[in-house]
Amino acid sequence: MTPQRYSLGSIVLHWLIASALVFQIVFAESLEGPRGPDLFARYQLHKSVGITILLLSLLRLAWRYIAPRPAAVPGPKWAMTLSSLVHFGFYFFMIAAPVTGWIIVSTSKIKVETLLFGIVPWPHLPVPASWGEPAEFLHHFMPNVAIALLVLHVAGALRHQYLLGTPILSRMLPGGKGKAIGALLTAAAIMLAGLVLAKVVDPKGATPPAKAAAVPAEQLSAPAPASTTPEPSEEAAKPNETAEATDEAAQPRDWAVSKGGRLGFTARWNGEPVEGSFTRWTADIAFAPEALDASTIEVSIDLASVDTGDGQRDGTLTGSDFFDTGRFARATYRATRFRAEGGNRYRADGTLTLRGVAKPVPLSFTLDIDGDKARARGNASIDRTSFGVGQGDYASTAEIAGPVAISFDFRATARN
Ligand code: HEM
Ligand code: HEM
Incomplete structure (x- = not known):
């Protein structure tokens, strides 16, 4: 029925x-x-x-x-x-x-x-x-x-x-x-x-975990004291001053970075690599293998130009949980100490300032110079958590691993 x-x-x-x-x-x-x-x-x-x-x-x-x-x-x-x-x-x-x-x-x-x-x-x-x-x-x-x-x-x-x-x-x-x-x-x-x-x-x-994380998140996102201290010491090691103290004859050459270079990173999310790059960055390079003492590199990265091939994810990365570009628009890397490691290989001991936190980050790279042209390729590894990149739930390394691999590959032309 x-x-x-x-x-x-x-x-x-x-x-x-x-x-x-x-x-x-x-x-x-x-x-x-x-x-x-x-x-x-x-x-x-x-x-x-x-x-x-x-x-x-x-x-x-x-x-x-x-x-x-x-x-x-x-x-x-x-x-x-x-x-x-x-x-x-x-x-x-x-x-x-x-x-x-x-x-x-x-x-x-x-x-x-x-x-x-x-x-x-x-x-x-x-x-x-x-x-x-x-x-x-x-x-x-x-x-x-x-x-x-x-x-x-x-x-x-x-x-x-x-x-x-x-x-x-x-x-x-x-x-x-x-x-x-x-x-x-x-x-x-x-x-x-x-x-x-x-x-x-x-x-x-x-959600209790997110709520619990809200307090340290706020504390962490406040500029850490470390952010200001390294600046003066970097200032003290200004290229010109160092150059004067070393061999007058060997001067570093100034290099202009050519278009088409890549500054990228690889993070790991649930074990899977996630690749990204920055489309806007500038570099002031004064470098010569024969004048390492006087060489300097300063790279400035516009963090809002992050590109991981997914607009939504990029939005998350620039947000307050990750780069917080509203407060920290740029990351900088400055190196004034270099070491030749044989052949075309070098190591830079520089300082990365990211999200208001400055930490030493060594960089390994190769440099192939041919007359006025050069090609630089290299990599470094950073621990994102030590810069506070990833707040709240994202601070856990269970999903997003702590180490992030940085890599670059660009060509440059000598100005002098
Ligand atoms: C998003 C909200 C709604 C969905 C997805 C939905 C879905 C459905 C579906 C699939 C049926 C068919 C049931 C069947 O015969 O298998 C049904 C029947 C019905 N719905 Fe809804 N409904 C919604 C909201 C409402 C509202 C707001 C009212 C009241 C004004 C309402 C009143 C009815 C009535 C009276 C029937 C019986 C129709 C009949 O006897 O033929 N529904 N609904
Ligand atoms: C009846 C079920 C669902 C409805 C009505 C619904 C509705 C919506 C709507 C309206 C949006 C657009 C929000 C906006 O950007 O303005 C959205 C986004 C989204 N939903 Fe759902 N959703 C449903 C179930 C799910 C489920 C089960 C999942 C995943 C397991 C999911 C994942 C997502 C994701 C990832 C987005 C963002 C997509 C993007 O903007 O690219 N949704 N949903």
């Missing part, structure tokens, strides 16, 4: 999913918001609720086939077709929205683990990277379609309930009989609950 109303399971799932979807779409706005220390937590919450919607929707679909449903409300053909199309569209959205989100995170260059509600590890989908872009397009586009479906869906329900006198709400809501306004208010309250929750929820406050 066909029942008069939906089973309790269907009803509970309908309203749970409906309010969770409202939450999800409204809360998603905060993913575009300020990239503070809680961005990671906001993404984790978005993924957790999204995957929950996926699981509930699969259950809902299975339920649909197991538990008998009330017969479709009779009406003109267009209305019945439209209603079926809207329901089909909803089911499609309830599955496809989370799956496309899941594909985005599974194909992202930086693989961030998903830990549902901070507890249940959730795997990545084994899909090719080429699926990432279409998935991203659909993931952003589909919620708009779903909002249009919701307008049609609610209009259809109200039309039946109040215009045609078929109390359709009672099939999906306890107490939705006749023209009672109570059922409508209950439906509105359920939807509003999702919306209000999305507006008030603050994953930073709600």
Whole structure:
């Protein structure tokens, strides 16, 4: 026998999913918001609720086939077709929205683990990277379609309930009989609950680790005392003064860096290498193998020019958790001490100032000089945590390793 109303399971799932979807779409706005220390937590919450919607929707679909449903409300053909199309569209959205989100995170260059509600590890989908872009397009586009479906869906329900006198709400809501306004208010309250929750929820406050990290994060991001102390000593070792103290005859040559050079880095995220480079940097180079004592190198890097091939990740890197370019726009490397290591190999003992923290960083490089032209290639390794790059949750080296490899390869032309 066909029942008069939906089973309790269907009803509970309908309203749970409906309010969770409202939450999800409204809360998603905060993913575009300020990239503070809680961005990671906001993404984790978005993924957790999204995957929950996926699981509930699969259950809902299975339920649909197991538990008998009330017969479709009779009406003109267009209305019945439209209603079926809207329901089909909803089911499609309830599955496809989370799956496309899941594909985005599974194909992202930086693989961030998903830990549902901070507890249940959730795997990545084994899909090719080429699926990432279409998935991203659909993931952003589909919620708009779903909002249009919701307008049609609610209009259809109200039309039946109040215009045609078929109390359709009672099939999906306890107490939705006749023209009672109570059922409508209950439906509105359920939807509003999702919306209000999305507006008030603050994953930073709600997630203990992020909250705990907020205090040291603030302390760490304040300019460390170390940032100012090395400056005077570097000043004291100004190139000209050093040059005067050494062999007058051997003067370093000034070099202009040619276009097309690369200053890059490789970090490791969950064991996977993540490569990036800086597209804007300048270098003042006074260097000659025969005048090492008088040689100096000063490199200035515009941190906002970081490019890892992913705009979202670059945004995170320039944000307050990583480079904090709003406060520390540039990183500098200054070296005034060099050592020949045989052949074309050299070592520089310089100081890297990054995020307001100055630390000694040795650099190994090779230099091939051919007349007025030279090519320099080299590398160094830094511990990102000692510069405070990675605050809050990112300070942990469980996901992003501490050591970061720096490399460069550029050509230069001598000015003298
Ligand atoms: C995003 C939010 C919503 C989604 C995704 C959604 C989805 C659905 C789906 C898929 C069905 C078909 C159930 C089936 O037969 O398998 C359905 C039925 C129904 N929904 Fe919604 N719904 C939402 C919000 C609402 C709201 C706000 C109302 C109240 C105004 C409502 C009232 C109903 C009613 C009365 C039915 C039963 C229709 C019938 O008996 O033919 N829904 N909903
Ligand atoms: C029903 C479920 C879901 C809905 C309705 C939904 C909705 C949205 C919306 C509207 C945005 C755009 C936010 C903005 O930039 O303004 C978004 C972004 C995003 N969502 Fe979801 N989402 C869902 C599930 C998921 C799931 C399950 C995951 C991952 C497991 C996920 C991962 C993402 C990611 C990574 C972004 C940022 C994409 C980018 O901007 O490149 N979403 N989501």
